[in-house]
Amino acid sequence: MMRVVPLQSSGVRGHDNANVDFVRESFDSEAFGIEIGRIRAAYATSAAGYRLLFKSVLQRARAEHFQQVLRRTRLENLEEVWALEATGFEMMDVVVTFARSVAPAAALPVWPDLRVEEATDETFEVIAHERAAAFFVGIMEDRPAGYVTCVLHDHTGEGEIELVGTLPEFRGRRVATRIIERALPWFAERCRVVTVRTQATNIAAANLYERVGFTLRCTEATFRANVATALRAQP
Ligand SMILES: CC(C)(COP(=O)(O)OP(=O)(O)OC[C@H]1O[C@@H](n2cnc3c(N)ncnc32)[C@H](O)[C@@H]1OP(=O)(O)O)[C@@H](O)C(=O)NCCC(=O)NCCS
Known part of the structure; x- marks a missing residue:
């Protein structure tokens, strides 16, 4: 059996009850040799609220020496998507998540x-x-x-x-x-439930997962910000 490494998590509170859960991506950071963080959860009531939230995450990421910040979110979360684009995040790819009960x-x-x-x-x-x-x-x-x-x-x-x-x-x-x-x-x-995720373009994998009883749960986009570049572009 292998050990599961718990991710360190900490919240950042914004205005208007907005909040975010930002964690270090240990696997990616060590694989690519740069510090990469992930916004694991984000909540705000408006695009403006999300913008303030993401800006505060980027500032904190810079203070903590992260070079990149990732965020994966559903494409229908338009206010969040707009705010990501407005704060310097760029869409990297589209991922599909399948789930099944066991x-x-x-x-x-x-x-x-x-x-x-x-x-x-x-x-x-x-x-x-x-x-x-x-x-x-x-x-x-x-x-x-x-x-x-x-x-x-x-x-x-x-x-x-x-x-x-x-x-x-x-x-x-x-x-x-x-x-x-x-x-x-x-x-x-x-x-009780198992998920599996792949890029939307990986048809072989999607067929495989459906063949073993998984069904599509959601479609999300992955966004990435280069911390220094994104903060330089902030108004
Ligand atoms: C995706 C992958 C794991 C499939 O492995 P595999 O052992 O060949 O898969 P299986 O033989 O068990 O195929 C199961 C089903 O997957 C689907 N499938 C597999 N290869 C496929 C292909 N090239 N095109 C379309 N469907 C495919 C088929 O529906 C197949 O069922 P069928 O034989 O009844 O038609 C393999 O192609 C691979 O290693 N790809 C590169 C890594 C990767 O993409 N991993 C998944 C994402 S992390």
Whole structure:
């Protein structure tokens, strides 16, 4: 089992009961070698309220030596989207989140040509970077053919399949399908709902998730601000 690293969280209060939850993205910060923060939740009653909120986050991010701030939000949150654009955030991509409920299984699935194991050794701990609570690997023809990482979120009580991959030579042979089918009972012992997210353009992944029982929950856009540039552009 791998350790789940809790994100450090702290709120910033704006005017008019507006507030925001800003956290460090440890995985991305360490992967890219720069300090990256994420606005995990934001609430304001108007576009002006959101603007003040995001400006205060950027100022705080600069004081705390963050170089980038990320925010993912639903596209229908127009006031928030306008405020992000107005405070120097740029849209990076569109992501779709799928969800499904899980229930404990009587027996774990088995297949004659594919063995799915929960990896526990240090190599996988390094790959998953202490981020995953479990890491399932599918072995086909005596070789690792694909993997799935499982994350549990304390703040929502939901599980998340964070990474899914099948080596190109094994694709189209239901490797990912079956590793997910093996991961779902693991989740069922720990949570009721599992989500998985991918870029809206990743049709293979979206088809895969629907095939294993997930349905579309929401469509969001990811915004990114370069802290120094965004603050320089502030009126
Ligand atoms: C997406 C990915 C994990 C699928 O792995 P896989 O082992 O080939 O998937 P499966 O064989 O289990 O396919 C299951 C379903 O996914 C869909 N699918 C898989 N590959 C597809 C493709 N290239 N185009 C369209 N649909 C595809 C199909 O609906 C398929 O069901 P079907 O066989 O009944 O038609 C694999 O293509 C991959 O590793 N891609 C790169 C990494 C990635 O994008 N990961 C997901 C986002 S983090």
